[in-house]
Amino acid sequence: MIIDSETMKYETIKKPAMDAGKGAGIAVAQSVARQGVGTLLTGFVGPKAYSGLQAAGIQIFDGLNTMDVWTALKQHTDRLLLQCSGTNARKGIPDRGHS
Amino acid sequence: MIAEVFSKVQLEALHQRPYTTPIVAVTGGKGGVGKSTVAVNITAALTALGYSVALVDTNVEAPNDNMLLSLSLDDRVYVQVAMPIVKTNLCTQCGDCIAACRRNALFLPPGQTPILMGECNGCKACINACPTGALLTGWMPVGETFRSESGELTLFTGVLQPGRAESTVIVQALKDRLAAEAARYDVIIVDTATGVHCTVIAALAGATCAYAVTEPTPVGMHDLERILELCRILAIPTQIVLNRSDLGGWQGRLGACEAGTEITLAASIPYDSVLLQSYIKGMPVTQMSPNSSSAHIFAGLAIRIEKECLE
Numbered sequence: 001m002i003i004d005s006e007t008m009k010y011e012t013i014k015k016p017a018m019d020a021g022k023g024a025g026i027a028v029a030q031s032v033a034r035q036g037v038g039t040l041l042t043g044f045v046g047p048k049a050y051s052g053l054q055a056a057g058i059q060i061f062d063g064l065n066t067m068d069v070w071t072a073l074k075q076h077t078d079r080l081l082l083q084c085s086g087t088n089a090r091k092g093i094p095d096r097g098h099s
Numbered sequence: 100m101i102a103e104v105f106s107k108v109q110l111e112a113l114h115q116r117p118y119t120t121p122i123v124a125v126t127g128g129k130g131g132v133g134k135s136t137v138a139v140n141i142t143a144a145l146t147a148l149g150y151s152v153a154l155v156d157t158n159v160e161a162p163n164d165n166m167l168l169s170l171s172l173d174d175r176v177y178v179q180v181a182m183p184i185v186k187t188n189l190c191t192q193c194g195d196c197i198a199a200c201r202r203n204a205l206f207l208p209p210g211q212t213p214i215l216m217g218e219c220n221g222c223k224a225c226i227n228a229c230p231t232g233a234l235l236t237g238w239m240p241v242g243e244t245f246r247s248e249s250g251e252l253t254l255f256t257g258v259l260q261p262g263r264a265e266s267t268v269i270v271q272a273l274k275d276r277l278a279a280e281a282a283r284y285d286v287i288i289v290d291t292a293t294g295v296h297c298t299v300i301a302a303l304a305g306a307t308c309a310y311a312v313t314e315p316t317p318v319g320m321h322d323l324e325r326i327l328e329l330c331r332i333l334a335i336p337t338q339i340v341l342n343r344s345d346l347g348g349w350q351g352r353l354g355a356c357e358a359g360t361e362i363t364l365a366a367s368i369p370y371d372s373v374l375l376q377s378y379i380k381g382m383p384v385t386q387m388s389p390n391s392s393s394a395h396i397f398a399g400l401a402i403r404i405e406k407e408c409l410e
Contacts, residue, residue, distance in 0.1 A: 017203055022201075022202035022203060022204070022217065022218055023200070023202045023203025023204055023217040023218065024203065026203045026204065026205075026206050026216055026217045027203040029206060030197060030203070030206055030207065033207075033208060033209055034209070036209070048216060048217060051206075051216055052206045052208075052216060055206060055208040055211075055214055055216070056206075056208040056209055057208070
């Protein structure tokens, strides 16, 4: 869900690479970056999505999985949210992959 | 019985190889049943019969045949796969490479040039998709192959770099390296990894016959059924070697595996502390204690291979 914080207008986009065997996190980060997003409010970001979002200079506020979108937005506007340090993101299970 | 998976043409392509030296695969499904022990000992028994043997350790994530033979890993060759290198001055940030990557390994930050971020498997799709030639082919090492010699025995070992996923690439590189000199050997013994996955299939490709090593435990018998099914799909004649044959208590299950098939029990190896000692010492039991019961069983297996594959 992408919200213009000036006008509060929003649109929703489909999560890409839902069925991707590999690199789903990077694909999601790519899709978010392509939309020109500056700030991401989310429940959890994986390690690779985190790297992508970082590289794109997007601010991440995580741990919001139990909060509805408008409450999260209000709390962000009121500067009550903590920025994601990446510590949680790196907790993901190391991906050994398959060939 | 399951349906045919491969056509005759596909099977021929899978087993195609540029040499005629017989390949005996030692496999087995479950881990820790004694595949490497059997492979090393039949190799030693075949060299004792005067044959020139190549032993191929395709257990690339944890190769240990060299330890069981007390051989050092010599003559290293690096295995590399392709990766894109971005020439930033030629990149127009068009995003074609991002779209081409099936593994979403490339990331294009807005206003910048692509970064290789995910798991690249070296397919070069991005390099081919780039309209301006901004992606060059670089090479990243994913592992090594080694070649060690000891008399009539030559050991080929593949080692995957920890954390990499390209185990099948290493097995293929190992077999390619062997192919260059395969004609000089009388027989090739391929020691496969545990399981029934791509790496094992790559190791089994081209095999003249296979020995499925297992133990009479619930998991041992379950995994035996799976490896026998794989060998049947790959049309490789397979026989069973039952290790620690007097332990576990699931010997009765063997009949079900053999029933209605041409699969036979080639050897039973009862638990033998001498065999364990030879494992610890890093010397084949056929050399360390040639008169032990285990050594006689392996010598018998070698004669069986001689009769079935080498005449």
